[in-house]
Amino acid sequence: xxxxxxxxxxxxxxxxxxxxxxxxxxxxxxxxxxxxxxxxxxxxxxxxxxxxxxxxxxxxxxxxxxxxxxxxxxx
Amino acid sequence: xxxxxxxxxxxxxxxxxxxxxxxxxxxxxxxxxxxxxxxxxxxxxxxxxxxxxxxxxxxxxxxxxxxxxxxxxxxxxxxxxxxxxxxxxxxxxxxxxxxxxxxxxxxxxxxxxxxxxxxxxxxxxxxxxxxxxxxxxxxxxxxxxxxxxxxxxxxxxxxxxxxxxxxxxxxxxxxxxxxxxxxxxxxxxxxxxxxxxxxxxxxxxxxxxxxxxxxxxxxxxxxxxxxxxxxxxxxxxxxxxxxxxxxxxxxx
Ligand SMILES: Cc1ncc(C[n+]2csc(CCOP(=O)(O)OP(=O)(O)O)c2C)c(N)n1
Ligand code: SF4
Ligand code: SF4
Ligand code: SF4
Ligand SMILES: [Mg+2]
Numbered sequence: 001x002x003x004x005x006x007x008x009x010x011x012x013x014x015x016x017x018x019x020x021x022x023x024x025x026x027x028x029x030x031x032x033x034x035x036x037x038x039x040x041x042x043x044x045x046x047x048x049x050x051x052x053x054x055x056x057x058x059x060x061x062x063x064x065x066x067x068x069x070x071x072x073x074x075x
Numbered sequence: 076x077x078x079x080x081x082x083x084x085x086x087x088x089x090x091x092x093x094x095x096x097x098x099x100x101x102x103x104x105x106x107x108x109x110x111x112x113x114x115x116x117x118x119x120x121x122x123x124x125x126x127x128x129x130x131x132x133x134x135x136x137x138x139x140x141x142x143x144x145x146x147x148x149x150x151x152x153x154x155x156x157x158x159x160x161x162x163x164x165x166x167x168x169x170x171x172x173x174x175x176x177x178x179x180x181x182x183x184x185x186x187x188x189x190x191x192x193x194x195x196x197x198x199x200x201x202x203x204x205x206x207x208x209x210x211x212x213x214x215x216x217x218x219x220x221x222x223x224x225x226x227x228x229x230x231x232x233x234x235x236x237x238x239x240x241x242x243x244x245x246x247x248x249x250x251x252x253x254x255x256x257x258x259x260x261x262x263x264x265x266x267x268x269x270x271x272x273x274x275x276x277x278x279x280x281x282x283x284x285x286x287x288x289x290x291x292x293x294x295x296x297x298x299x300x301x302x303x304x305x306x307x308x309x310x311x312x313x314x315x316x317x318x319x320x321x322x323x324x325x326x327x
Contacts, residue, residue: 006087007077014096018104018304024264041103049077056088057264063108064099065090072080 006054011066017041021058027051091119104304106294109261130155134176153184156191172199177218195252195286199277205296213299217241248324254286256324262308
């Protein structure tokens with residue numbers, strides 16, 4: 001069966017740390033960094049990268065357009 | 076990030092360039108950001124970046140013109156539908172829309188809203204209903220729910236003193252001039268997809284000369300509501316959707 005693997009690139013400086021992407025991810029991939037960006041926000045990051053299926057749910061709900069999602073098919 | 080997967084041919088989602096790189100001033104998690112992004116995506120996908128004209132309100136979205144790369148005007152508080160009327164009548168080939176909060180559209184601008192809809196102006200109205208005056212510090216709006224606390228009704232809205240929540244979307248659906256009236260939200264992926272379709276339909280309809288399109292987005296103002304963004308979405312589902320149920324009122 002074909003499987004999808006995904007990955008997310010976070011625009012760290014644009015992120016405001018709202019955590020809506022964390023709540024929207026069906027696979028528990030995202031979490032918040034302990035580091036802050038230059039505005040002082042803890043930004044989103046992948047904490048469980050292998051579980052990402054590239055569904056882009058995180059991207060759709062992000063109010064600030066911080067997330068770029070890629071997806072690849074594996075046989 | 077996995078460099079094996081992060082290649083152009085695998086791209087599924089990224090910010091449209093119509094939403095520019097200027098950081099938006101909205102509070103973290105504010106629904107205004109999501110709706111800005113959807114409007115920018117629709118403009119991009121319809122190829123109308125050169126022909127769309129937005130009217131920004133007074134309210135938190137007063138700076139909308141800084142973020143979406145199209146032509147804009149900024150109206151006096153509540154007057155966006157009147158300005159949109161003038162622009163659309165003078166330039167019928169442009170896609171003209173207003174973007175307004177509930178204080179702007181349903182309090183100070185009630186007359187402009189109702190009469191533009193009643194005249195059937197061929198514009199799209201995007202209405203952000205967060206049940207509060209976000210920009211000025213969280214005062215009660217006409218749309219504030221019964222019992223909901225705000226800085227001007229700290230014990231909760233009491234209809235005996237403050238009247239009832241104003242369901243203005245239901246009201247404009249009654250008017251002969253409106254063609255498409257719908258209520259959406261942007262709290263989940265499914266809701267975001269539906270809201271985007273509604274915005275696109277409103278923009279397309281506005282070019283067909285058959286009346287006003289009105290898209291309410293039930294929204295959060297987590298700062299005004301004094302909840303986290305995630306809690307705000309939950310609170311909205313449990314409380315706002317009861318008073319403001321999602322769905323189409325009219326589509327003809
Ligand atoms: C003529 C006039 N009256 C009052 C104000 C003050 N004022 C600024 S924004 C606002 C209300 C905004 O609320 P809303 O439209 O719901 O927008 P939000 O910030 O919640 O998105 C008010 C009363 C003003 N700027 N101009
Ligand atoms: S693409 Fe889907 S699975 Fe991957 S992080 Fe985003 S929401 Fe989670
Ligand atoms: S939804 Fe966007 S702004 Fe919010 S934490 Fe995630 S990436 Fe950052
Ligand atoms: S005050 Fe409310 S509406 Fe305004 S930006 Fe903040 S969360 Fe959004
Ligand atoms: Mg408001």
